Amino acid sequence: MAIYADNRLRKQIRKVLLINPHGKIKITKEGSRERKLAVPSLGLGYLAAGLLKNGFDVEVLDVLIEGFYNEQLVDDTITYGLDDEAIGKQILNSNPDIIGVSCIMSNRSRDVARICNIAKQVIPDVHVTIGGQHPSGIPEMVLNNDIDYVLRGEADNSFIHLIESINTKGNLLEVGGIVLKDGGNLFSSNSQDYPDVKRLPYPAWKLFNLEKYWEVGISDYEINENIGKRFMVMMTSRGCPHRCYFCTSAMMSGRKFRQREINDVLSEIRNYKEKYNVDEIHFWDDNFFINNKRTKELLKRLINNFSGIQFQVPSGSEANKLDEEIVDLAAKAGFKKLFVAVESTNENIQNKLIDKKVNVGRIPYIVKKIQEAGMIAEGSFMVGFPGETKKHIDETFESVKSFGFDRISISIVNPLPGTPLYEQCKRENLLYEDFDVQNIRWSIENIKLEGIERGYIAQKRRDVWVEYMKDRIDIKKYENEGVRIGGG
Numbered sequence: 001m002a003i004y005a006d007n008r009l010r011k012q013i014r015k016v017l018l019i020n021p022h023g024k025i026k027i028t029k030e031g032s033r034e035r036k037l038a039v040p041s042l043g044l045g046y047l048a049a050g051l052l053k054n055g056f057d058v059e060v061l062d063v064l065i066e067g068f069y070n071e072q073l074v075d076d077t078i079t080y081g082l083d084d085e086a087i088g089k090q091i092l093n094s095n096p097d098i099i100g101v102s103c104i105m106s107n108r109s110r111d112v113a114r115i116c117n118i119a120k121q122v123i124p125d126v127h128v129t130i131g132g133q134h135p136s137g138i139p140e141m142v143l144n145n146d147i148d149y150v151l152r153g154e155a156d157n158s159f160i161h162l163i164e165s166i167n168t169k170g171n172l173l174e175v176g177g178i179v180l181k182d183g184g185n186l187f188s189s190n191s192q193d194y195p196d197v198k199r200l201p202y203p204a205w206k207l208f209n210l211e212k213y214w215e216v217g218i219s220d221y222e223i224n225e226n227i228g229k230r231f232m233v234m235m236t237s238r239g240c241p242h243r244c245y246f247c248t249s250a251m252m253s254g255r256k257f258r259q260r261e262i263n264d265v266l267s268e269i270r271n272y273k274e275k276y277n278v279d280e281i282h283f284w285d286d287n288f289f290i291n292n293k294r295t296k297e298l299l300k301r302l303i304n305n306f307s308g309i310q311f312q313v314p315s316g317s318e319a320n321k322l323d324e325e326i327v328d329l330a331a332k333a334g335f336k337k338l339f340v341a342v343e344s345t346n347e348n349i350q351n352k353l354i355d356k357k358v359n360v361g362r363i364p365y366i367v368k369k370i371q372e373a374g375m376i377a378e379g380s381f382m383v384g385f386p387g388e389t390k391k392h393i394d395e396t397f398e399s400v401k402s403f404g405f406d407r408i409s410i411s412i413v414n415p416l417p418g419t420p421l422y423e424q425c426k427r428e429n430l431l432y433e434d435f436d437v438q439n440i441r442w443s444i445e446n447i448k449l450e451g452i453e454r455g456y457i458a459q460k461r462r463d464v465w466v467e468y469m470k471d472r473i474d475i476k477k478y479e480n481e482g483v484r485i486g487g488g
Contacts, residue, residue, distance in 0.1 A: 002171040003182050006148065010097045010125050013163045016051050017096035018044045020062045021103065022081030022111045025483065029076075030455075030462040032443045033479040036080065038065055038216045042233050042284055043132070043155075044102055045203025050156050053201050056163065059094050060207040063087060063115070068216055071485045078485065079111065088118045098127040098166075100159060106134045106416070106440040109142060116146040127166065131155045133248040137418025138437060139179035140186055152177040152188075153252050154238070156195040197238050197258045202268055205232075210276065218482045219282065220314055221378075221409070222337070231280040232272045236265045236298065240287040242355040244343075245420035246382070246413060249286045257290065262298050266305055273309065280310040288313045289321040299329035310334045316341040316380060319358045322366050331373035337407075338370050339378045345399040346392050349385050353421075367404045378407035383457055384445060385413050386421075386430055390452050397464045408468055410461045411442035 005011075020041045025034045044060060051058045067082035082090070091099070099119050103112040116128050129149040135142045139150040149172075151158050158176045165172050172178060176193030179186065213219065214230050237260060239253030272278045289295050302311065311330075316339045330338060342363055343354050350357050363379070370377040383396050400408055415422035417437060425431050425447060432454065435446045445457050469475060 001173060001187075003173050003180065003187055004169060005127070005166045005172060008125060009127050009148065009166075011166075013056070013097040013127065013166050015057045015094070015096045015098075016048075016059070016163070017091065017094045017099045018048055018058065018060045019099060019101045019115055020044055020060070020064055021101065021108045021115060022067075022079050023064045024080070024107050024111075025078040026107070026441045026443060027076045027078070028443050028458060028462070030443075030459045031466075032458070032462050034441075034443070035221060035479060036078075036218055036482040037220075038068055038213050038218050038482075039233060039282070040065070040205070040208050040210065040213055041102055042203060042235065043104075044100075045205055045208065046156055046200060047100065047159055048204035048207050049201040050160055051163075052204055054160050058204070058207060059096070060204075061087070061090050061094070062208060065209060065212045065216070068212070068482070069484055071483070073485050078483065081111075084114065084118055087115060088122050091119050092122045095123065096126060098129065098163060100155075101128070101130045103130050103132040103134045103142070105132075106438055109134050109438040113142070113144065113146065116144075120146045129159070129162065131159075133252060134417065134438075136177075136251060137248060137416060137422070139188070141417075141437065143179065143181050143186070148180065150179040151175075152179060153192050153254065154194055156200065157193040161193065192254060194254060194256050194258075195238075197235075197260050198264070202271065203234070205276075216482065219280075220312065221407075222376075229280055230276055230278045231282060232276065232278050233282045233284050234265075234268055234272075235285050236260050236262075236283055236288065237285045237290075241290065242287070243420075244355045245353050245424075246385075246416070248416050248418055251418040253286065257287070259291065259294060262294070262301055265298065266301055269302075269306060269309070273306070278309065280312070283311065283313045284315055285313065286315065287318055288315070289317045289326065292321055292323070292326065295321070295326055296329060299326065299333045302333040303329065306334070308334075310336055312337055313339060315339075318356055319363060319366060320356060322370075324369055327366070327369045327373050327375075331375050335375055337376035337378060339380065340366060340370075340405075342379050342403075343382050344385065345381070345396050346385070346388065349388070353385060363403050371404075371406070376406045377404075378409065379403055379405040380409045380411070382411050382413050383461065384447055384449065386424060386428070386447060386449070388449060390449075390456075393449075393452065393457060393460070397460055400464060401468055406472060408465065410465055412445055412457055412461060414440045414442060414444070414446055416440065 063081040131151040136152040179188040239257040240249040415425040
């Protein structure tokens with residue numbers, strides 16, 4: 001079967017506009033406040049670089065950072081970024097032939113839909129595509145009259161293939177990972193086109209307003225003492241070989257773990273040091289620590305080549321891979337914190353649902369080694385897996401406090417579209433009736449647990465976190481940093 005581009009849309013694609021959507025902060029009735037963050041989109045940076053390499057004219061509209069202090073409080077949510085009028089003017093001034101909008105998180109999906117609607121209003125014949133974890137997991141829900149295509153998974157190659165297919169009047173169903181509607185019916189490609197990470201160009205940061213990100217200076221989960229710090233985000237690998245049933249990584253990468261050459265990683269860091277005089281590098285790999293031998297070699301090379309630059313892995317570290325040598329090397333390389341993904345302290349959950357099967361018994365040892373090396377040790381935990389009892393939940397909350405972490409973060413288990421957890425919850429009718437797949441938050445309970453009233457986990461989560469962290473950080477400053485409204 002063949003499907004071709006709608007003849008009502010532009011016939012030739014020369015100009016591309018990539019859009020990063022708004023940011024959001026949820027304020028729960030228990031008092032939890034998500035943290036305002038500003039990190040440039042690594043995915044759009046790579047897309048832009050690939051498009052430029054293939055001869056297209058590319059612009060980036062970063063709605064979040066351009067309107068970082070433009071905040072709107074509606075009910076319990078603060079949305080920050082450019083308003084609709086400003087977005088419309090920017091799109092019209094750019095006058096692209098195709099627009100690509102990033103939608104990583106479900107709670108941004110309605111904003112993404114609104115951006116697509118604005119695009120069609122100001123340029124009715126523009127092609128509009130979206131990608132990221134949320135549309136990849138549930139394309140049938142996000143496709144509408146304002147969105148022409150969803151590109152599932154990694155879109156570095158498929159976005160270019162889509163444009164080429166439009167320009168040559170080719171069959172769109174030959175584009176890897178594409179999902180589209182035709183005549184009211186949903187069609188999707190049977191193939192996926194994963195890029196060779198060793199051949200990808202460096203992200204096109206020249207199209208981003210990096211100075212604004214550095215000026216805002218809220219790039220991680222620490223209280224900011226260094227406004228103006230010049231940081232860069234990058235990756236040394238893509239994908240993760242694990243298939244933890246709550247995680248979208250396997251869906252996006254097909255469990256294809258691909259590593260860049262260490263020399264190329266060092267060259268990119270060197271480029272950022274020379275070009276931007278960076279102070280800090282953030283590695284946003286899906287699983288930075290998975291390959292012990294490579295990790296140790298990379299850390300040794302960082303020590304020998306980049307004195308004075310700090311490093312961190314905000315996406316977390318696989319606990320089982322952290323041995324004493326890696327911890328020591330990370331400290332010497334300039335890491336200020338290691339984020340340890342413990343997930344669940346329930347042995348049954350670890351064995352059945354978490355493919356990494358974290359050895360929880362080693363965690364106190366790892367925490368001690370991180371602290372002895374002079375770094376901050378942060379642990380991340382999840383509570384509320386299907387089948388957990390109130391006894392399990394209470395035991396988890398008590399054990400969270402026992403490992404000696406300097407920082408803790410606790411997420412309520414939620415079903416992300418495209419994950420085995422989501423499919424289980426749908427199949428077994430485990431979701432509350434008001435579950436909103438377009439507004440999933442880690443502070444909200446959406447999975448029914450027998451014998452546990454709704455709200456118990458959320459309140460317990462808040463109480464445990466505040467009690468643990470109150471003597472370690474300034475909680476009010478931490479939660480309200482960068483917020484202009486609703487900050488009380």
